[in-house]
Amino acid sequence: MSDIALRARITGRVQGVAFRAWTRSEAKQRGLSGWVRNDSDGSVLALLMGPASDVAAMVRALSQGPPAARVTDVMTENVEPDPEFTGFQIIR
Template sequence: MASVAVKARVTGRVQGVAFRTWARAEAMRHGLTGWVRNEPDGSVRALLMGPSASVADMVRRMGRGPGAASVKDVLTEKTDPDPEIRGFSIVG
């Protein structure tokens, strides 16, 4: 199965609602690698790497987020996979 990498920026009420912890758990459950972090502007940014169907599913899930979140938008852009990244972590 083809492996892809996507950078995602999630806007809305996504900080202070356990979005990063939820995203890490969801990504790990789906076998993805990458990271998630809060941005100074109140958004959440993530790097998602793995099988294309799993990455697409994770992007859809991020559009809903955890229960306390109120997601406005998820913007994505394809990027090159980083073979140095192992696992999925919360950074920053």
């Protein structure tokens, strides 16, 4: 199966609830690479790269989020993979 890359914007109560740390942990468990960061509009942005089935599972997980989060939407778009990211990082 080929690798894909998606950029995801997660909205709702997603900042101040350990969303980035949770996302990094979940992505690492799935063997994904990329990054996650807070955006100035209160959303969280993530770049998810890996096998399509694992990326799809991660998007489903993002729609739930960690226990303190209240996710209202996860919007995704296909993007080109960024070979600069070999692991999964929190960008501040």
